[in-house]
Amino acid sequence: xxxxxxxxxxxxxxxxxxxxxxxxxxxxxxxxxxxxxxxxxxxxxxxxxxxxxxxxxxxxxxxxxxxxxxxxxxxxxxxxxxxxxxxxxxxxxxxxxxxxxxxxxxxxxxxxxxxxxxx
Amino acid sequence: xxxxxxxxxxxxxxxxxxxxxxxxxxxxxxxxxxxxxxxxxxxxxxxxxxxxxxxxxxxxxxxxxxxxxxxxxxxxxxxxxxxxxxxxxxxxxxxxxxxxxxxxxxxxxxxx
Numbered sequence: 001x002x003x004x005x006x007x008x009x010x011x012x013x014x015x016x017x018x019x020x021x022x023x024x025x026x027x028x029x030x031x032x033x034x035x036x037x038x039x040x041x042x043x044x045x046x047x048x049x050x051x052x053x054x055x056x057x058x059x060x061x062x063x064x065x066x067x068x069x070x071x072x073x074x075x076x077x078x079x080x081x082x083x084x085x086x087x088x089x090x091x092x093x094x095x096x097x098x099x100x101x102x103x104x105x106x107x108x109x110x111x112x113x114x115x116x117x118x119x
Numbered sequence: 120x121x122x123x124x125x126x127x128x129x130x131x132x133x134x135x136x137x138x139x140x141x142x143x144x145x146x147x148x149x150x151x152x153x154x155x156x157x158x159x160x161x162x163x164x165x166x167x168x169x170x171x172x173x174x175x176x177x178x179x180x181x182x183x184x185x186x187x188x189x190x191x192x193x194x195x196x197x198x199x200x201x202x203x204x205x206x207x208x209x210x211x212x213x214x215x216x217x218x219x220x221x222x223x224x225x226x227x228x229x230x231x
Contacts, residue, residue: 045168045211047220061219095167103156103215107179109167
């Protein structure tokens with residue numbers, strides 16, 4: 001069974017940092033692009049970042065560029081999102097999702113991990 | 120960025136009746152190779168999103184055939200032939216033809 005399991009969310013103060021993890025199982029992780037998508041409370045879906053199957057290509061939404069870093073460890077079947085300089089606007093549930101090709105994302109989603117930025 | 124505009128934003132539907140959601144993009148979603156990377160996502164209350172269709176009309180595994188996707192260029196439609204209780208939730212269109220990936224605002228389907 002294909003599974004994506006996020007972890008690492010929680011409460012953090014403004015200006016703080018968090019690292020999210022997404023553990024994959026049930027498929028050949030190293031063959032898939034991986035994405036992070038977030039959803040603020042009561043709001044819609046917003047794409048955050050993506051990384052290619054071999055990790056050589058990354059991309060970010062303008063709202064997180066320079067503050068967030070996506071990476072992956074294909075030996076551990078895990079993708080990460082390092083989030084720095086967090087602000088209230090980053091409060092959201094963060095979903096890990098995959099795509100077999102760069103332009104065919106979102107065919108499987110994790111359960112999400114909540115991030116709350118508040119003092 | 121490509122703006123995806125959905126309508127309606129709220130869709131009350133009687134069980135067994137059809138439903139239709141429109142999605143319009145601010146520019147054509149056809150790429151230089153002739154492909155259109157428009158997908159539909161469904162999110163039930165309290166659940167994770169799930170993709171229903173990719174490349175306009177290619178149905179994902181397990182999606183009932185009462186759902187259909189159609190359209191071209193900048194205009195796309197998701198149709199449900201007969202709404203069932205499990206269809207409630209928010210539907211999003213999303214495009215991956217142009218950088219960055221963008222989503223519509225979502226259409227909330229509820230049972231009357």
